[in-house]
Amino acid sequence: DVKVTQSSRYLVKRTGEKVFLECVQDMDHENMFWYRQDPGLGLRLIYFSYDVKMKEKGDIPEGYSVSREKKERFSLILESASTNQTSMYLCATGPLMETQYFGPGTRLLVL
Amino acid sequence: KQEVTQIPAALSVPEGENLVLNCSFTDSAIYNLQWFRQDPGKGLTSLLLIQSSQREQTSGRLNASLDKSSGRSTLYIAASQPGDSATYLCAVVETGANNLFFGTGTRLTVIP
Numbered sequence: 307d308v309k310v311t312q313s314s315r316y317l318v319k320r321t322g323e324k325v326f327l328e329c330v331q332d333m334d335h336e337n338m339f340w341y342r343q344d345p346g347l348g349l350r351l352i353y354f355s356y357d358v359k360m361k362e363k364g365d366i367p368e369g370y371s372v373s374r375e376k377k378e379r380f381s382l383i384l385e386s387a388s389t390n391q392t393s394m395y396l397c398a399t400g401p402l403m404e405t406q407y408f409g410p411g412t413r414l415l416v417l
Numbered sequence: 418k419q420e421v422t423q424i425p426a427a428l429s430v431p432e433g434e435n436l437v438l439n440c441s442f443t444d445s446a447i448y449n450l451q452w453f454r455q456d457p458g459k460g461l462t463s464l465l466l467i468q469s470s471q472r473e474q475t476s477g478r479l480n481a482s483l484d485k486s487s488g489r490s491t492l493y494i495a496a497s498q499p500g501d502s503a504t505y506l507c508a509v510v511e512t513g514a515n516n517l518f519f520g521t522g523t524r525l526t527v528i529p
Binding site: 310339341346347348349351354356362364394396398402403404405406407408409410411413 | 448449451453458459460461462463466468506508510514515516517519520521522
């Protein structure tokens, strides 16, 4: 059974903290994606990776960075968390021509 | 830039009713279109994937159609059940793009 896991379901952080969100997939997919989801704005792409150590900016990369040291793991890093980064963060994986698989999401609150 | 629109934003129907959800996109040069379901506070689950060369896909009580030339897709749900209550999102992959473009979803409530 396909599995995409995210390190936390809920996180509460303080402004200025460095935040790590991790995503792990067991499908040996090359593509991995990080989205954030906000009411009224839908899902917006932050970063994606098509191979180990490769990364590409999405639509809203400002304030974020990513790391892909192993094929199965894709990390999203908030260098200095701000309140406008309070959101639902969703990781996805899968070839673009095929079904996309999503993790359960991490709801981040930055105080 | 590709824009994906879903109307209505919310829909309530009585149990047993057949219903149609709509998705429109501005650029018809797409590889595929995918319909997802999202339960509150959860991730997305893929329901149906339609390749650009296909006109429809079916899975159980769900049927999705694609009219690429007019930039439209519909998701038909037959004999709706309370368990169908969720937000339904559509997403397209543009030709030459590296990611999906999502609509903002339709929140469906099926009333017992």
